[in-house]
Structures are given as C-alpha cells and as structure tokens.
Amino acid sequence: MVAAKHTAEEVLASVSAAAPPPAGGARSGDAAPVATTGETAIAVSELHKHYRVYKRPPGLYAAMRSLFHREYEDKQAVRGISFRIACGERVGFLGPNGAGKTTTLKMLAGLLHPTGGRLEVVGHTPQRREVAFLKQITLVMGQKQQLLWDLPPADTFELNRAVYDIPTAQYRQMLGELTEILDLAQIMKTPTRQLSLGERMKCELVAALLHRPRVLFLDEPTIGLDVSMQVVLRQFIRTYNERHAATVLLTSHYMEDVLALCPRVLVIDQGQLRYDGELKALVHLLRPEKRVTVRLSGPVPDVELARLGTVVSSGPNQVVLQIAHSDLRAAVAHLLERLPVTDLTVEDPPLQEVMRDLFARPAAPPAPAPEAP
Amino acid sequence: MSAPRPGAPRPLEKLALSLKAYPTLLRIGLAEAVAYRTEMLVWMLTLTMPLVSMVLWSSAAQGTRLGPERLGSAELTAYFLITLLLRLLTGSWVLWQVSEDIRSGTLGQRLLRPVSPLVVYTAEQLAPLPLRAALVLPLALGLLATQARSQLTSDPWLITAFVLALPGAWAINFLTMVLLGMMAFYIDSAAGLFYAWMGLYTLFSGYLMPLSLFPLWLQKVSDVLPFRYMLDSPVKMLLGWPIAGGARDTALGRGQALTSLGIEYAYVAVLALLVVLLWRRGLRRFAAFGA
Numbered sequence: 001m002v003a004a005k006h007t008a009e010e011v012l013a014s015v016s017a018a019a020p021p022p023a024g025g026a027r028s029g030d031a032a033p034v035a036t037t038g039e040t041a042i043a044v045s046e047l048h049k050h051y052r053v054y055k056r057p058p059g060l061y062a063a064m065r066s067l068f069h070r071e072y073e074d075k076q077a078v079r080g081i082s083f084r085i086a087c088g089e090r091v092g093f094l095g096p097n098g099a100g101k102t103t104t105l106k107m108l109a110g111l112l113h114p115t116g117g118r119l120e121v122v123g124h125t126p127q128r129r130e131v132a133f134l135k136q137i138t139l140v141m142g143q144k145q146q147l148l149w150d151l152p153p154a155d156t157f158e159l160n161r162a163v164y165d166i167p168t169a170q171y172r173q174m175l176g177e178l179t180e181i182l183d184l185a186q187i188m189k190t191p192t193r194q195l196s197l198g199e200r201m202k203c204e205l206v207a208a209l210l211h212r213p214r215v216l217f218l219d220e221p222t223i224g225l226d227v228s229m230q231v232v233l234r235q236f237i238r239t240y241n242e243r244h245a246a247t248v249l250l251t252s253h254y255m256e257d258v259l260a261l262c263p264r265v266l267v268i269d270q271g272q273l274r275y276d277g278e279l280k281a282l283v284h285l286l287r288p289e290k291r292v293t294v295r296l297s298g299p300v301p302d303v304e305l306a307r308l309g310t311v312v313s314s315g316p317n318q319v320v321l322q323i324a325h326s327d328l329r330a331a332v333a334h335l336l337e338r339l340p341v342t343d344l345t346v347e348d349p350p351l352q353e354v355m356r357d358l359f360a361r362p363a364a365p366p367a368p369a370p371e372a373p
Numbered sequence: 374m375s376a377p378r379p380g381a382p383r384p385l386e387k388l389a390l391s392l393k394a395y396p397t398l399l400r401i402g403l404a405e406a407v408a409y410r411t412e413m414l415v416w417m418l419t420l421t422m423p424l425v426s427m428v429l430w431s432s433a434a435q436g437t438r439l440g441p442e443r444l445g446s447a448e449l450t451a452y453f454l455i456t457l458l459l460r461l462l463t464g465s466w467v468l469w470q471v472s473e474d475i476r477s478g479t480l481g482q483r484l485l486r487p488v489s490p491l492v493v494y495t496a497e498q499l500a501p502l503p504l505r506a507a508l509v510l511p512l513a514l515g516l517l518a519t520q521a522r523s524q525l526t527s528d529p530w531l532i533t534a535f536v537l538a539l540p541g542a543w544a545i546n547f548l549t550m551v552l553l554g555m556m557a558f559y560i561d562s563a564a565g566l567f568y569a570w571m572g573l574y575t576l577f578s579g580y581l582m583p584l585s586l587f588p589l590w591l592q593k594v595s596d597v598l599p600f601r602y603m604l605d606s607p608v609k610m611l612l613g614w615p616i617a618g619g620a621r622d623t624a625l626g627r628g629q630a631l632t633s634l635g636i637e638y639a640y641v642a643v644l645a646l647l648v649v650l651l652w653r654r655g656l657r658r659f660a661a662f663g664a
Contacts, residue, residue, distance in 0.1 A: 051661075106481070109485060110484075110485075111481045111484060111485070111660065112660050112661075113657070113660040113661055127660065129484065131386050131387060131390060131487040134485060134486065134487040135487060137485075138485070139485055141482075144478070144479065144481070144482060145482075146482045146485075148401070148405060150405065150408040150409065151401070151404055151405060151408060155401055155404055158397060158401065159397060159398070159401045160486075161397070162393070162394035162396075162397030162398065163390070163394045163397075163398075163486045163487060163488040163493075164486070164487060165390055165393060165394070165487075191408075
C-alpha cells in the first residue's frame, strides 16, 4: 500500500495539520525529500530512439524466403521525451515492459546513441564516452553482472580500482564503507559463483560504486531478491545518495523501491513521457479517494457507513470505506466521535493500481520523430 | 550544468589509463586462468595435432627424405615439436569472447569502464601465457632436448629473429580472432567464419606439414597470406632452415628471416589498423541497434 498505517489519533492530527488535498491524512510513500544542489545533473530534450528490427515469420518457408528478402520494422522505443534532474535527486523511472526505460538509461550511460534530441549528463555528451564522463557515472542492471564469475568479488573490486584509477586511500576508504554498510566482509573471498543472488547484487553495487560516481543509473536493482534483501538495498542506495549527494535514476517494477526512494517519478509509456512530478501528486491525481479501514467494537448499520463514502467491504468488526479527499477530514471526525471505533487507518490506494489506471488511459499522439539513421 | 573538465586529449588519456591498469588486468587474468586450469588443460590436449603430424610424417620419412630440402625424420620431428610449442604460446581464441560479448550485450558492461575492451581483451589473452608455458614448456623442451636438440640452430641472429617473431605471431593470431569475433556486430554467428578461417590456417600455416613440402606455386601463395608468419616462418628460423645440399644455408636463412619478419610486422600493423577502424564502426552499429 502506498501509505504507512497510522493510529486514530495520528490520523486526526495529520488530517488537521495537512494541507488541503492531495496531502490528506496519509503520506504517499516514505521517500524522504532529497537535498539537491540545484545544479542540473541530467538534461534530456526531445530524445528519440528508433531501431530497425528484422522481422521473420516462423517456419521453413519464411526462413528460406528471408535469404532473399528481409523485412524490417522501425521500432520507436523513445519518442521525444524531455526532463531535467538536479544533482542529488532520487528519481523513479516507471513504465510497463517495453516502455523505453532501459533504452533511455542506456542512452544516458552512453551505450546507445540517440536517433534525435539532446542529452547531457554531468556536463558531458554520453555517447562520446569520455573518461571523465565514465568516471562519474555507473549503470547497474539487475539482470546483467560485471562480477568475475569464478573469482571472489575482491578481485573484481581490485580490477575496478585499476581501470577507474582510484587512488589507494580513496579505494580503501570506499571499500571499507561499502562493505560495512552491506555487511560483506565474510564473502569478499568467496568465488562469485558460490554467492546467493542477494549477496551477488550487493557486490555488484559495491563494484559499481567504488569509483564514487556522481550519477547512478539503476535498472531493476532489486529484481529477484527477497523482501528483506530489497529493504537492505533500498536503504543502501538512500545512504549512498545522502552521503555523496549522488543523483539516482531508478527503474523498478517493485513499487516499494520507488515508494521508499523516489519523491519524484517519471512515468514513460510507449516511449512517451506521461508524467513528471511528485509521486504523491500523481497518486492524488489519479486516485483522489483514500481508503479508510475501521475496526469496530460493535455493529454499525451499513446505511450509516454509506453516508460517509463507498463501502468497499464490510465484516462484523471491520469495514473498509473509500472516501473522497475533500470529505476525509469530516468523515474521520464523524467516525471517531459517533461510532464505536477501536482503530482506524487511512491509506492511499496501492501504487500498482495507480499505475494501472495511468497506463489504461490513452496516450497523447506521438511527437513527430526524426528519420532513423 | 557543470562544464566538462579540461584534460589530456581523449586517446592519450585512455592510453595512459590503460598502461597504468595493465599490470592489474594481467594479474586478474592470470587468476582467472588458474580458476579455469582444468578447462585449460583439457583444451591444451585438443591442440596435440602437431604430435599426430609428427608421428605420421616421421614415419613417412623413415629411410627416405622428403621435398626439395630433403627433410628426414629428425628434421620433421623437430619441426612439429616447435610447431606445438608455438601453437600453445601464440594461439588466441578471443573470437568466442568477443562474439559472445556482442551477442549477449555484455559488451555494454565493458564499455562502461574507462579502459577500452580491446585493451582488456589483450590482457585476458596474454595473462594465461605463464600458466600455459608452465604446463607445456617442461614437456616440449624435454622432447626437444632428447629428440631434436641437434636440429636447432646455434646462429644467434636466427635465434634473435625467432624471439622477435613470437610477439608478431601472437599479434596476428589475436587480431585475426578479434576481427572474426567482431563479425557478430553484423551477422548472427561468427562460428562459420571461424571454421573457414581454421581451414585456411591449417593448410597455409604449416600446421599440418612444413610449407617447403608444398608445390612451389602453393608456397608462393602462402608467402602473401598471413598464416605462415604465425607458425612456419618462426619454426624455420629456430631450425636454421632452409636446407640446401644437405646442410643449413645460414646466410639464406638470415635473409629469409629478415623478409619474413618485415612481412609479419606489416601484417600486424595492417590488422591492428583494421581492428581499430572496424571496432569503431562496429560500436556505432552496436550503439545504434541495441547495446
């Protein structure tokens, strides 16, 4: 769920103290505001990326035909997106599979060349892949690894020390800091292949951060990890961001990652930017109602509850109501004063539902695109 | 937006960084080779074709002499022992790594580092050499000492030429393998090209038989191809060939060695240039069509 749960007293206090909607009585996620310097870390303007994809139907005939006549399709992975991210910001990059998130991250890291538009990362044009640029960024892909498979992680770290030309003192300090936060001391000398997925991911992060990058591109960093390991990694990313004022652009299908880390989100769908702003504002925009769960010490007629909002579910001791933001304060006061309430929580709708709502809406017509090379 | 920091021009900056990182790259590469020692040992056993050729050709030359140089059993035994040694020390199979990195997209991870993947590939290929040498040298040198010691030249000029030819032979092997691997930028699989290349290599490098046993016209063809400079030419240098009238013609051998070294390193230069140009072109394609 989007919001943390609150007691009845906290809810009343927060409803009273909160600004008018969208703040309501509950917080949209626990991603703390980030301290930024105001300097721009990432600037993207009218970015396009098109691929020419070879298409071939299945079967022997199609295989033989493709020897003489190949059919291609122009795939528009990114269609004119623009945004700016300040130094030190943590931004979530959301979208369904195939939306263009990873393609954009790869362009920002300099691995893919844009078909059109402009982009700058810490003052560099990524596709030039200058040494000074590469030393300031990192790209962690949850499904790809840089660790040397048959050697202990310590060897990969040493390799990165050499190729990034990290001064010995900085290397030792950084390695000590990262291994301490992630509790890696015990596995530093174990071959990577013998590590668990979570341990490997922690080591991937260490390898990616030893050179103290200013910009982190994280593509599904918690994929496949259990819940407790996800929490550890989220906390680690936040700590790194706060200690080093690093900029973080994160994609994840786990909404908990986004909620915990990213006050701001970019939502991309079919290569187009659908939303750029605060996560809680997005939630309020799409789902202006709050979900109120009430525990009762005695029976209350449904008719009386229905006057306060939509009854989502009703049981002998518990009822769930959906109440419009504008009515929330009055409804909560009524519940607490007039009904036998023993506990009450106010929550935003699940972020997954919010995203589903957003992607179900028709996208704007695509922007005119430059010719593919 | 912060401005890019001024600094050394990009190629020089990358070169300086690569040189500084190289000892560590070699050390890590050797550690990997040690981790894969069993695989390496098995792989080395697959390279024993020269030993098979040695047995076959030595038997064929039993009681007779072959070709215009009139090579006997002792000469052929020495030839194939040195061929085996060279193959193990100068062989490179980086094609599979390059090809796999491109196909799987792992190249992207390498490209994120400030040292060129090409530099890293050289280190990864050179690093196992001490281990390979430790495994093969005792056997090969023992066999050479007991079976063919008298066949080795004592001419210091030719021995020097042989030593100089070794890095060139390795470089031609490495660069051609990189070129073949880079075809994965354009085609689905480089395996077919590899087998075609291996066919030509086997024929024209002297891997199966000394090139001096070829008809003259075929020898002339092999002179202009790169293959002989990886194997046959350096082997001949160490053996002090050619043999004329039953004795080694050292003066002619020196002349041929000099020409051979010149052509060998010209090939290295041309191939290196080709690799750099095609690598840049390939990377543009990689960056355009999906890293």
